[in-house]
Amino acid sequence: MKEITHTNLQFLADTEMRQGGGTCNNVDVQWMETSFKYAEDALINKEVPVGCIIVFENDIIATGRNEVNETKNATRHAEVVAIDKVLNWCEGNGKKSADVFRGSVLYVTVEPCIMCTGALRCVRLGKVVYGCGNDRFGGCGSVMDIHTDDLPNLGPQFECIGGLMAGRAVNILKEFYKGENINAPECKRKVKDGCEIQSECSGNSNSDKSK
């Protein structure tokens, strides 16, 4: 496990916290370090490198990384994978999922997209801490504010803090897109400072027209 270095913390201090006005501490940094392990696993498996964990009462009860190409299912984002695992964990431990989600924090390397933010609100998640923003699809402030919009039927609003280790999240995305991913769609693969990703369309892989 990588140690928490001064560099990490300096980066954290220099990073704009985009939402909620909250701050992160060393524990948050450690949890986010763990999420990066899953993003790196996604990278190795030629998936858009986004990783996450869900922490409840100081324990990791679920992990996730993108499985879109592997499953040929465009909804299998890291967060959705982790939500499913929490539901299984609740069933196995005799807990009510709404209570567990409400007391949980999701650490994810990239801002959840609009679909995932809606799903996180539906399950009543308590809080999100993310790395870099998602300027194309972000549902926690970059494109839409699904986490705080007045949508009472969707579920309760949740707190969201962005920008934790954002540079590292952008770098791993850049590594993915420069690697000529054969599974990536033909849409633009540009990653810029706000980190632009194509997680939504990554499922349209191996189309017949590619010759």
Ligand SMILES: [Zn+2]
């Ligand atoms: Zn998503």
